[in-house]
Amino acid sequence: MTAELSATETDVSDDRALLAAVSTGDSRAFGALYDRHVATVYRFAASLGLDPHAAEDVTQDVFVVAFEKAHAIHLVGGSTLPWLLVTCRNVSRSHIRKRVRDQQRSTDLDDTVATRAPGPAEEIERRLLSDAIASAISALSFDDQCLFDLCIEYGFSYAQAAEAFDVSHGVIRNRLSRIRARLRAALTPGEEEGSTS
Template structure:
């Protein structure tokens, strides 16, 4: 079975070094996000444009990784941002960061789309399609996204790269493929208890490295 991301190279972001080394980068980005969402709440269309410019590449990339289809991914992007526009109050800063919330909305919407459209495509087929798409990835210049998530993305990737391969795989199958632990056990021909242990260990490791950002 082909791995979805085998052989893919991290796509570097172009960003301003001064911005990236600022210690409060994540908090600064969060403040901008919250400000844009406040403006959205009073109907400021320019705020939507700015949020789109900041995050559409990330939203699209996450959607594409989940749905494995360019047109479906575009539909997900449209729905996510239109929902954001229609119901900005759905985001509550007291309950977490905007970036996490946006990723959660995107991922959930994309998984819903997969379930709606395919009603269970064989994971192997989807993974091969995705591998093809990932291999064709070009380098990106994404200054808006770099300003929003620059260092944080590198930290996350480093944290995930530090996990044992089997733990990382369990996380990816759960998060990006929307599989339950039982489905992961079946797919990977691994005892369910082992899947649970790998999930717990991996999440605890990530929590130690990445937690406390709110």
């Protein structure tokens, strides 16, 4: 038993080893991976506008997906955190869409609330913009989506992102500049020529 424990402790030294163990069904490795990243994933879910209960649900769903897809998780700089945050963003987005649909159904049943709701034109415009942003982000490479989430959505500094991606500060700065230019071009196609760097 002692030898087994020490082997497991050695295996949990980094996310790559943890994922290899999780993909074989090792629940202790999964527990270690969960303990390592759960607080950050929860804070990220909460930062996306979810209430504490919803953020807990989303966090749980993210780790269920991580367990089921451990063999296919794309590590960034040896860490699962960027993958977990991208997954968290996607799960949160689905959760928020469901909540909005539920609220709209409820609003439709209550004429007095419906009169205070945004008009159809504003709602369509909001949805179109939201869909355009989501589409522009999903068109980025996986690594660029991770970098966008870490720095733009989650507020990581260039230095923190550089450490997570195991690259230099300058590489992060240049990649973020390109990501911003691509997103601007996707959201304002008429200005595409002016945003080329």
